[in-house]
Amino acid sequence: MSANYPWMRPRRRGLSFFCVIGSFSCLAILAIWYGMNSDRDYIHPILTQLLPAGHCACQTSTTFQCSTCVSCSESSTLQLSASPSWKFQYPRDARNEALDQTQCQAAFQGLFEDIARGERYWRAHDGGLVTDDLDDITIQPGMVRAFISQGHLHVVTARAKGEDHRRKILGVLSSIHRALAADRDRASRRDIEFVFSVEDKVEDVTNAHHPAWVFARTPTEEGVWLMPDFSFWAWDNPQNYIGPFDQVVDRIKRVDLPWDEKTPQLVWRGKPSFAPKLRRALIEAARDKPWGDVKQIDWDTGSNVLRMEDHCRYMFIAHVEGRSYSASLKYRQACKSVIVAHKLQYIQHHHYLLVASGPNQNYVEVERDFSNLAEKIEPLVADTDLAHRIATNSVKTFRERYLTAAAEACYWRALFDGYGSVWNSSVNPWSDRTGKERGLRYESFILLESPKMFEFTADTAMSGYA
Incomplete structure (x- = not known):
């Protein structure tokens, strides 16, 4: 047939070529879909690289210009002269929602x-x-x-x-x-x-x-x-009782271990499919590291699930954004642990108080692809006194001041x-x-x-x- 009709050969070769391309395209689409929706612990690194950023624009991040906001004054029309006779004291004022x-x-x-x-x-x-x-x-x-x-x-x-x-x-x-x-x-x-x-x-x-x-x-x-x-x-929600924020803080304070008794590892639990590009980068950066305890969770089986307060048993807690912001940051900041967060894309009302360096440092900032995670964590695992200072600053800044009920009420009225x-x-x-x-x-x-x-x-x- 082909001998009698030689003009059909190029056409068949063209059809075969398009079939091959179509098959590869379908396989690529299926593989990417799988990578984006799977909560398995491991998918091949090549597939991880192919994943689109999706909801996380991984090339963008927020840089807070007010790096000394723990001691700065905003140029707001609300700025008043503070009374020299009164100073905020924790725990006396932490639950006082009636501060003027x-x-x-x-x-x-x-x-x-x-x-x-x-x-x-x-x-x-x-x-x-x-x-x-x-x-x-x-x-x-x-x-x-x-x-x-x-x-x-x-x-x-x-x-x-x-x-x-x-x-x-x-x-x-x-x-x-x-x-x-x-x-x-x-x-x-x-x-x-x-x-x-x-x-x-x-x-x-x-x-x-x-x-x-x-x-x-x-x-x-x-x-x-x-x-x-x-x-x-x-x-x-039906699957997970957490409760009022100040109640969670009370539970955390009761079980939070002394610093020397905490596990010198970085802990994280979450669903990779919520932000696969970002979260799988964390999983891979910590994989097989002696300081890494980073795992995916399965809500259906309860596999790898940790209560909020159980995160406090670790010296280091990773924070990762999800579809957008992650409301879990403040719960992690209730622990006397070092928060390790990638450069954040989304701003919440208390994020201006995050300080990534200097004497007031209260968290550790890494790149959004976690490429420098080991570089940032390993010196702190080796020098836990430095890590302890960062954790102490975090508690003083957030748990004992800016995330209290008094601060929330003040923010609403402001x-x-x-x-x-x-x-x-x-x-x-x-x-x-x-x-x-x-x-x-x-x-x-x-x-x-x-x-x-x-x-x-x-x-x-x-x-x-x-």
Whole structure:
């Protein structure tokens, strides 16, 4: 046949070539899919290199310019003259959620850096915030529109996609209410209206130039405002009970070992598939190292699972971002251990207090691909006195000051004030259209049946009231 029709030979060779290329492409796609979704301990290094960065833009990271924020003062309009007669004392003041504005500024210098940044941004770009800026934000699942009027929290709109969203929304609302309830000047507080999101990433729900309150941001997402994440109130899900953050800290303090009794290894447990490129780089960098105890977990079987407090039995604890920020950092900072973190891409409200070098060093920073992990860890394993100093600085900075209940409440009120300083609209608690309240008070909102919270609007909720 081919002899009779020689013109078909090139065509067949071409088809064969495309078949081979197609087969290799399919195999490559399957291999990459497997690498991204597998939680196995080991996949071949070649496959690891082929994995795309995915949700983690591994070539980018955040560098904090305020490297001495444990002693610096932000250029905020909220800056007050601290009273020389009062100083923050742990544990006396750690749970005092009613510190006044002057005490908050004296106790937590550097904590309010991102609020000051937000103020500067909105003054420079639009001269302030107005109601139209909020109206431009489409309320997506995981978002809430609310306002504070006469010191009370009201919910206007809330959307939740399932129980996880609902729990996180309640955590944020409850934290806001707690900060307001402890405010000595609550009745005279300026009215503000705002939108917040409980999603992991800004881009999941809104534009980076919208004034939404979020848990974390990248350096280029300048329009948003940082707020403490939901787990300061409590973090619980059907598979894993954790509890309120200060309760976790209490458990950790009871079981935290003396330094000399800690295991001189780097511990990490997690699911590689959450951020495969990043997390598998850590696994490989620590593989077969005498100082490495880095393992993947299997929630179905319970394999390699460690309780939060059990991490404290190690001298070194690795921190890795996941899909975006990782709320677990603050739990690791509750241990008297050395936190080892790659260069972070996402900023949370307390990250400005991270110090990577110098006398105030409170964590160890490595490259995002963990290429210098051994170089950073091995001298500390050899000189545990130096490691002990870093761990002590971490405890003094975070567990005993900037991650206390007092600091969280102070941050919330500073956020209300900073946001309020550029809020140029009034807040009308009444709807001109319906002649009823625009928002449902927090105290009533939390009593709603769960399904009613999933697609909540105050207009609908208030329709049954005369």
